[in-house]
Amino acid sequence: MAKNEQDVEQELPPPRNQPAMPEGFRQLKTQVAGHTFEDSNTEAVGLLQDPTAGCVLKPMGKPECGERELRFYESLAAAGASGDNDLALLRGHVPRFYGPLKLVVNQRERTFLRLEDLTRGMSQPCVMDVKMGKRTWDPESSRNKRKLEEAKYVMCKQKLGLCLPGFQVYLPKENEHPKETKILRHGKDYGKSLSVEGFKQTMVLFFNASDSKTKRARTELLLKEVLRQLQEILSWFNSQRLLHFYASSLLICYDYSRMDQSSKCQSLLNGHHIKEDHPTNWVRVKMIDFAHVYPAEEALPDENYMFGLKSLIDVVQSILHR
Numbered sequence: 001m002a003k004n005e006q007d008v009e010q011e012l013p014p015p016r017n018q019p020a021m022p023e024g025f026r027q028l029k030t031q032v033a034g035h036t037f038e039d040s041n042t043e044a045v046g047l048l049q050d051p052t053a054g055c056v057l058k059p060m061g062k063p064e065c066g067e068r069e070l071r072f073y074e075s076l077a078a079a080g081a082s083g084d085n086d087l088a089l090l091r092g093h094v095p096r097f098y099g100p101l102k103l104v105v106n107q108r109e110r111t112f113l114r115l116e117d118l119t120r121g122m123s124q125p126c127v128m129d130v131k132m133g134k135r136t137w138d139p140e141s142s143r144n145k146r147k148l149e150e151a152k153y154v155m156c157k158q159k160l161g162l163c164l165p166g167f168q169v170y171l172p173k174e175n176e177h178p179k180e181t182k183i184l185r186h187g188k189d190y191g192k193s194l195s196v197e198g199f200k201q202t203m204v205l206f207f208n209a210s211d212s213k214t215k216r217a218r219t220e221l222l223l224k225e226v227l228r229q230l231q232e233i234l235s236w237f238n239s240q241r242l243l244h245f246y247a248s249s250l251l252i253c254y255d256y257s258r259m260d261q262s263s264k265c266q267s268l269l270n271g272h273h274i275k276e277d278h279p280t281n282w283v284r285v286k287m288i289d290f291a292h293v294y295p296a297e298e299a300l301p302d303e304n305y306m307f308g309l310k311s312l313i314d315v316v317q318s319i320l321h322r
């Protein structure tokens, strides 16, 4: 069984063969999807974390994909400081980019993209990677690659324009002290077998939205904040005619520890905590994975991405209004 297919009751144990890592860096424990370290293959590299800088480091994988993603982030950085064009506006919806960095991992020098860690500051990070669009192959894909992509995650992808390569969530332990939690982690095998109904149920689980009276107000706050951030991304897509995103994801992150009612009471009692308690501090929804971003064909909107995004908004709305 793959490491991330397990239900775990506590932090995942470190893999048996720790990759050789430069000082100050470690594996990104909250990575829920994508290419990861493998015990038996030192060439396989996943994301690293630089906890003091609040960064993650994404390895530049296949040359053309890594280069495309680097060019994407560089073009955003060059898009002008005023933030008044579509490319500059997109900066608000993606992790901050701190440039490429060469590091020796497992005795080999590799180039990494340094990105804002979307889970930084979260003590109990819940993370979900949602891949967007019915079509996940890019314009340069071979017939074979198209066929492979079309055979994956069939149910959710075709009906919702969404697929679920992985997630982790903190949940309260049943029948035990309310402060005790367990982590549930699932990888792509789980997502591949999901029906539309199963996808919706998984979202309920991920947002800790099953009928627990104690947390209802916090769940509502969480869902409203996720919706607000999703709507902002949708309004960017409504106006832009520059780019089409294939096999790109939304990363939804929130801190379970902030779901606790007591932190809210604390902030009400103590004026200076109110700002800190604002959901923008513990809920983050950003676009990630730009290995397959292309100029928009015929300057058309990215209907493929928008179809998935609208159905994700519908699912979250249906949970909020249950």
Ligand SMILES: Nc1ncnc2c1ncn2[C@@H]1O[C@H](COP(=O)(O)OP(=O)(O)OP(=O)(O)O)[C@@H](O)[C@H]1O
Binding pocket: 030, 031, 032, 033, 034, 035, 036, 047, 056, 058, 061, 065, 095, 115, 116, 117, 118, 119, 127, 129, 166, 249, 251, 288, 289, 290, 291
């Ligand atoms: N900026 C970030 N902050 C926190 N976690 C991240 C960030 N970027 C990626 N991750 C984590 O790493 C996982 C994989 O990221 P990503 O999709 O960019 O890589 P990949 O699928 O391996 O890339 P590629 O398709 O380019 O080979 C995500 O699901 C998420 O858990």
Ligand SMILES: [Mg+2]
Binding pocket: 033, 034, 249, 289
């Ligand atoms: Mg990915």
